[in-house]
Every structure is written in structure tokens, then in C-alpha cells.
Amino acid sequence: MGRKLLLDKAHIENIRYYSTYRANGGYAAAEKVFKSMSPDQVVEEVKKSGLRGRGGAGFPTGLKWSFLAKPEGVPRYLVCNADESEPGTFKDRYLMEFLPHLLIEGLLISSFALGSNRTYIYIRGEYAWIPDILEEAIAEAKQNGWLGKNIQGSGYDLEIYVQRGAGAYICGEETALIESLEGKRGNPRIKPPFPAVKGLWQSPTVVNNVETLAAVVPIINIGGEEYAKYGIGKSTGTKLISACGNINKPGVYEIEMNISVEEFLYSDEYCGGIANGKRLKACIPGGSSVPILPANLLLKTAKGEARMMTYEGLNDGGFATGSMMGSGGFIVLDEDQCVVRHTLSLARFYHHESCGQCSPCREGTGWMKRVLNNIENGKGKMSDIDLLWDIQRKIEGNTICPLGDAAAWPVAAAIRHFRDEFEWHVLNPDECLKRNYGLAHYADPLPLAAAAV
Amino acid sequence: MIQFSEEKLNKVKEIIARYPDGKQKSALIPLLHLAQEEFGGWLSPETMDYVASLLQITPIEVYEVATFYSMFNMKPVGKYLFEVCQTGPCMLNGSDQIIDYIKSKLGIGVGETTADGLFTLKTVECLGACGYAPMMQLGKHFREHLTPEKVDAIIAECRAKAN
Numbered sequence: 001m002g003r004k005l006l007l008d009k010a011h012i013e014n015i016r017y018y019s020t021y022r023a024n025g026g027y028a029a030a031e032k033v034f035k036s037m038s039p040d041q042v043v044e045e046v047k048k049s050g051l052r053g054r055g056g057a058g059f060p061t062g063l064k065w066s067f068l069a070k071p072e073g074v075p076r077y078l079v080c081n082a083d084e085s086e087p088g089t090f091k092d093r094y095l096m097e098f099l100p101h102l103l104i105e106g107l108l109i110s111s112f113a114l115g116s117n118r119t120y121i122y123i124r125g126e127y128a129w130i131p132d133i134l135e136e137a138i139a140e141a142k143q144n145g146w147l148g149k150n151i152q153g154s155g156y157d158l159e160i161y162v163q164r165g166a167g168a169y170i171c172g173e174e175t176a177l178i179e180s181l182e183g184k185r186g187n188p189r190i191k192p193p194f195p196a197v198k199g200l201w202q203s204p205t206v207v208n209n210v211e212t213l214a215a216v217v218p219i220i221n222i223g224g225e226e227y228a229k230y231g232i233g234k235s236t237g238t239k240l241i242s243a244c245g246n247i248n249k250p251g252v253y254e255i256e257m258n259i260s261v262e263e264f265l266y267s268d269e270y271c272g273g274i275a276n277g278k279r280l281k282a283c284i285p286g287g288s289s290v291p292i293l294p295a296n297l298l299l300k301t302a303k304g305e306a307r308m309m310t311y312e313g314l315n316d317g318g319f320a321t322g323s324m325m326g327s328g329g330f331i332v333l334d335e336d337q338c339v340v341r342h343t344l345s346l347a348r349f350y351h352h353e354s355c356g357q358c359s360p361c362r363e364g365t366g367w368m369k370r371v372l373n374n375i376e377n378g379k380g381k382m383s384d385i386d387l388l389w390d391i392q393r394k395i396e397g398n399t400i401c402p403l404g405d406a407a408a409w410p411v412a413a414a415i416r417h418f419r420d421e422f423e424w425h426v427l428n429p430d431e432c433l434k435r436n437y438g439l440a441h442y443a444d445p446l447p448l449a450a451a452a453v
Numbered sequence: 454m455i456q457f458s459e460e461k462l463n464k465v466k467e468i469i470a471r472y473p474d475g476k477q478k479s480a481l482i483p484l485l486h487l488a489q490e491e492f493g494g495w496l497s498p499e500t501m502d503y504v505a506s507l508l509q510i511t512p513i514e515v516y517e518v519a520t521f522y523s524m525f526n527m528k529p530v531g532k533y534l535f536e537v538c539q540t541g542p543c544m545l546n547g548s549d550q551i552i553d554y555i556k557s558k559l560g561i562g563v564g565e566t567t568a569d570g571l572f573t574l575k576t577v578e579c580l581g582a583c584g585y586a587p588m589m590q591l592g593k594h595f596r597e598h599l600t601p602e603k604v605d606a607i608i609a610e611c612r613a614k615a616n
Contacts, residue, residue: 075473087540087579118473125486125524126580128593161471166482166522169578183481183514185521201476242584244542250584288541288579329583331542345541349578355521 001269003230005218005238006211007254010098016133018140021101027146029220030108034152037220042113046216048224050236055081055172055209056287056327058311067196068114069204077205078116079181080107080213082123082130083165083172087288087349088329091240092210094252096123096130099214100137106213107160108146109220114206117157122177125166134162169353173401174207175199176355187355188401211240231257235310239325241270245283245332248272260306261285261313262299265332278334281439282418285314286326288346289406291413292339293323319413335439339421340432343414344372350407358399364391365407372411375422378429385422389415455492455503465507477508481518484508485525494534495526523577531566531573533611536590537599539576542583551587552576554601558608571615572608 014020021027033042047062068076080103084092096103103121111119123130138160141147149157163181165171171180175189178200199205215237219227228236235257241264244250249272255264264270265280274280280295301307302321307314311325333342351365368391374380392408399405415422425432457465465484472479484504485496492500501515519525526534535555539548552574556562559572566573582588585597596607 084581085579088542088583090581090583093581124581125482125522126590128590163471163479164483164486166486167524167577168522180482181479182476183478183508183518185518201473244583244586245545250586252584284541331545331583333545337545342541342544345539345544349540352523352578 002254002256002259003238004254004256005222005227005230006095006099006102006214006240007252016098016100016137018101018137018144021099022144025221026101027105027144029217030105030146031152032220033109033112034154034156039113039115042109042216042220045219045224046113049215049219049227050224050234051212051215051219051227052234052236052311053209054211054215054239054328056086056289058325061208061212064196064208065114065206067194068206069197070115071204075117075203076115077200077203078107078111078114078119079174079177079200079205079207080119080121080210081172081174081177081207082121082127082210083177084127084210084327085124085169085172085353086327086329087346088244088284088331089242089287089327090244091242091252091328093127093130094242095210095214095240096127097133100133101141102214102217103134103210104137104141104146104160106216108141108151108158109216110206110208110213111158111160112156116206117159119158119160120181120200121160121162122171122181123162123164124171125164128164131162131164138162168355169349170355170401170403173403176401177207178205185355187357188403190400232308232310233312235312235325239309239328241309241328241330243271243330243332245330246275246278246334246337247332248275255309257308257310259309260299261309262306264309264330265299271330271332274332274334276334278336279439280332281335281337282333282339284323284329284331284333284410286324287329288331288349289409290314290324290326291319291322291409292333292343292417293413294417297321297417319409320416323413336436338376338436339414339418340372340376340425340437343411344369344376346410347372347407350403350410354403354407358404360395360398361404361407364395364404367391368407368411375425376432378425378432380422380426380429382423382426384426385415385419455499457487457491461487461491469508478510478514480508481510481515482522485515485519489525493529494532495529529566530575532571532615533591534573534575536575536577536580538578538580538582538586538588538590540579542579543586543588546586548587551589551599551601551604554604558604571611 051061052058168186170176171186176186180186195205283298301316316322347369351369356362392411395404396408421437468480505512505515587599588597
């Protein structure tokens with residue numbers, strides 16, 4: 001069994017409620033902070049832990065915190081990004097539903113470290129039942145002296161509020177989230193200024209993902225140095241992976257970042273292998289925006305080494321032969337899935353979610369969707385494949401926010417690794433409507449899906 | 454003239470108090486959710502103007518926000534809104550077949566409402582339930598691991614509630 005730091009108590013009945021959470025070691029980290037630590041010492045521990053943002057970008061959290069401007073007389077804000085909308089990702093939902101106090105405790109410690117007296121949880125609107133769970137936990141924490149005025153006699157005040165979004169993927173981007181929290185359309189801002197200098201209501205603001213903030217609790221409990229001993233190299237600690245697609249055991253798993261992709265995919269402790277005895281064709285290991293990999297490159301790097309479930313391991317080979325950890329949304333495609341159809345589905349998603357500010361993204365995503373729709377439906381031309389490549393190249397890097405890149409990468413990777421499947425659609429316009437291309441050579445020279453390890 | 458009940462007006466006050474003085478515009482999205490629930494499941498111009506007056510902002514500030522977010526309905530919808538996810542991970546688990554099944558079962562297309570005003574079918578993009586696919590949102594909650602049998606049961610449940 002892998003070591004756990006976040007979900008170790010998730011199986012305890014009623015852990016959702018304060019009394020059970022507290023009786024099982026909850027708020028011990030907060031207690032330690034108020035008894036013996038200064039805000040700067042908390043930031044120092046987080047720096048030592050090597051914790052990296054769990055929302056997708058993987059930016060070092062301690063470093064992000066240290067950028068926060070602290071002008072006299074100006075309020076500072078912490079905003080928790082619970083807008084979880086990246087296709088394939090449903091880990092924050094799990095944390096908030098089952099361990100709300102872990103998040104509240106993480107928010108309390110982090111808000112204290114950053115000097116925020118008013119902290120917001122911005123949650124995607126579709127998770128409509130979760131604000132009730134969070135607000136109940138907030139009320140319980142307040143009754144027990146962990147929120148409100150003069151917390152634990154420290155002189156520190158904090159209120160936490162839950163804000164629901166209303167259906168917009170783009171609001172997961174931190175400046176779009178801030179705009180939305182201000183009651184506006186979710187149009188990302190031009191940076192600089194960065195939120196650390198001018199964020200919510202033009203005040204210095206830190207925006208962190210749910211899992212990132214929850215991880216602050218074990219970091220304080222065991223110490224930053226100890227936390228950094230989990231995982232490999234710069235991939236310290238544990239990571240929540242939400243696994244879905246054609247696998248036997250979809251769900252949310254906490255992994256220590258020292259296992260291989262093969263173990264994660266095939267062992268019974270995690271995904272339990274490909275469903276229905278089929279073979280693995282491809283996988284998007286970090287949420288829909290990161291490059292798709294064919295089976296052979298997923299399990300082994302181009303150098304022939306086992307690919308590891310770490311930031312560096314998943315990125316090994318760059319975009320030519322690797323992918324990214326991203327948000328930890330692990331999407332598995334079996335041999336009967338069509339890569340063109342799946343790419344079309346993602347292209348439609350990005351077109352729907354483009355905020356429309358930048359023309360390369362607004363126009364390019366729709367254009368890619370239409371071209372892919374033609375290819376998928378037997379109306380494509382060979383030149384369309386090059387056209388798709390050209391469009392995605394012109395979106396990438398040419399937009400205010402990373403949604404443009406996120407829309408370009410899935411199309412680029414699908415063509416890079418599965419070009420023959422696109423060509424087959426063009427050359428076999430009738431057949432492609434009746435059957436899928438199948439596995440072809442993608443899994444070679446891998447053996448059949450072996451029994452679980 | 455539409456108006457919130459006394460109870461809802463207290464809720465409005467509580468929401469506005471979450472933000473610093475003068476930042477009441479931040480309450481716009483929470484208030485639009487509240488108004489949509491209260492006033493028939495969609496946002497009519499009258500509803501949006503009312504929300505604008507509560508926050509002392511101009512109507513256009515409400516319209517531009519309401520039209521941006523996919524959860525706000527700009528047209529009337531049926532009593533039960535089926536929002537079926539069609540994005541990649543759900544597609545891998547048969548969401549296309551579920552959408553087709555609902556269409557044939559209710560005799561409507563995507564974006565349409567049944568003649569009795571009970572059901573509206575809408576396709577949506579990823580709702581964050583990829584491991585429990587295929588799925589749809591019905592009101593406040595998710596219905597997951599959908600099969601034709603489950604869809605039948607959900608439709609029957611809604612019909613029973615409506616009667």
C-alpha cells in the first residue's frame with residue numbers, strides 16, 4: 001500500500017463532521033501553527049516541502065506565496081480554486097465532499113500565513129450540493145473557535161466564504177476566476193500585473209487549488225522536510241489522481257509520486273487494468289489539455305525506461321514523446337476507441353469554453369472543431385490534417401491565457417502520434433463511419449494486458 | 454413586478470455582506486442563481502432587471518454576465534432539465550448512446566422541451582464526474598452511471614413528482 005497524506009482518514013465514518021475529524025487528529029496542524037509558528041515560518045515550511053500547485057501548472061507553492069505583495073493598509077486575499085473543470089478531473093470534488101474540514105484547516109493555516117482575513121472558495125456552479133457541505137463545515141469550525149475573531153486567542157481574524165460559479169471552464173484560470181468573483185464575465189486578465197500584486201478588487205491575492213491547500217495540513221503536521229521525503233526528486237509528496245475512461249476501477253486515488261504508470265494502470269490497488277479484457281490504446285495522463293500518448297509511450301519513455309507517475313516522469317521526452325502531470329485527470333482509451341472522435345469531442349469542448357477575447361482561440365477552436373468533424377464523418381481531405389496542424393500552431397502562445405494552448409495541445413498530440421488514424425479516415429470515408437481504426441501498431445511491442453500485478 | 458420573499462431578501466443581504474463595502478457587484482452570480490431558482494428556472498429580462506436594481510448596478514452589467522455562463526437559462530425550460538455530459542471521458546463510456554436514448558424516449562431533440570412542458574434536454578460539457586460516466590445533472594444533483602434502465606427510472610420519478 002502506498003503511503004497517504006490526504007486520504008488516509010477518508011474511510012472513517014462521519015469524518016465529514018467536526019467532532020470525528022477533530023478526534024482523529026484534525027486541527028492539530030492549526031493548533032501547532034497558532035501555538036508556535038509565525039506566518040513566515042509557515043511559508044518557510046511550505047517552501048521546504050517542495051509542494052507544487054496541484055491544479056495543473058505545478059508551480060512551487062511556497063514560491064508563489066513569497067511573491068505576494070504586502071503594502072501597508074491594503075487587504076490581502078487568499079482564494080481557493082475549486083472550479084475543477086478540466087475534463088478527466090474530479091479529485092477536488094472528492095476532497096470537498098468527504099473531507100471538508102481538511103480543506104478548511106488548510107485554508108485557515110494558509111490564510112494565516114498570507115495574512116488574509118477574508119478567504120473565498122470559488123467552486124464550480126455544477127457542484128451545486130457541495131457548498132452546503134462546506135458551509136456546514138465552516139459553521140462547525142466557527143463554533144469551535146477556528147474561524148471568526150481572535151482565533152485561538154492569537155488576535156488573528158478570518159472568515160471563509162463559498163462562492164458558486166455558473167458554468168465556465170475558463171474560470172479555473174486564476175485571473176478569470178477573480179473577474180468572476182468580482183461579478184463579471186470570466187475573461188482572463190492580461191498579466192502583468194499578476195494577482196500577487198493586483199488581484200481580487202485590485203488587492204494582492206493568492207489563488208491556489210483545493211488539493212494544494214489541503215496538502216498544507218500534512219506539511220505542517222509532519223514538517224516540510226519530512227513531506228519532501230515522499231515522492232521522487234522535485235515531485236515531492238502525494239498526488240490525487242482521478243482515473244476514468246475504459247478501466248476496471250475508475251475513481252480518485254492518492255499516489256505517492258514514486259510509482260510507475262504501469263503499476264498505477266494495472267495494479268489492483270489503483271485502476272485495476274483495462275475494462276472488459278481489452279487492450280490499452282492510448283491515455284491522456286493529466287487532464288484533457290495535456291498531450292495524449294499511445295500505449296507504448298505511456299508505459300515506457302522513448303529511452304525504454306519505465307515511465308513514472310511524477311511531474312518529470314510524465315514529462316520525459318517533452319511533447320515529442322511525453323506528456324504532463326497536469327491536474328491528474330487520467331483518461332484511458334481502450335483498443336475500440338477512435339482517436340479522431342475523441343479529439344473532436346475535446347475540440348468541441350474547448351470551442352464551447354473559449355471566452356472569445358482572443359481571436360486565435362475564439363476562431364481557431366471552432367475551425368478545428370469543424371475540420372475534425374469533417375474528418376470524423378468521412379468528409380475530410382488529406383490537406384485537412386496539415387490544416388489542423390497549422391491552426392493549432394497559430395493558437396498556441398498567441399492568447400492572453402493558457403486556454404489557447406490547452407485547446408491546441410490535444411489536437412497536436414493526436415496528429416503527432418496517431419496521424420495514420422486520421423489518414424485512414426480520409427482514405428476510407430465509408431468504412432470510417434462503420435468501424436473504428438482499432439489498435440493498429442500503437443501497443444506494439446507490448447504484451448496483452450497482463451493479469452493485475 | 455417580481456419580488457423576492459422576505460426570507461430570500463434576507464438571504465440577499467447575507468450574500469452581499471460576504472464582500473467588503475462597495476463590492477456588492479460580487480454578489481451578482483449568487484443572486485442570479487437565487488433568482489433563477491425563484492422565478493421559473495430561467496432569467497427573463499424582468500428578472501435580470503430586478504437583480505440589477507437589488508445590486509444598484511446597470512441592467513447591461515447583469516445581461517453580459519448572465520449570457521456568459523452556461524448554467525443560466527436565457528429561455529424558459531421544462532420543469533425537469535436533463536443536462537447530459539458529452540465530453541471525452543463520458544463519450545468513452547457511451548454518453549452518445551444515452552443522449553440518443555433520451556431523445557427517442559422523450560421524442561425531443563437537444564435544446565427542445567416536451568409538449569407538456571415537463572422535460573428539456575440539454576447537452577453540456579464536462580461536469581466533473583468522469584469516473585462515474587455517463588452522467589447528467591438534474592437540478593442540484595448528479596445522476597451517474599447512466600443506463601437506459603436508469604434513464605427510464607429517472608423519467609418515471611420526475612413524472613410521479615409532477616403529478
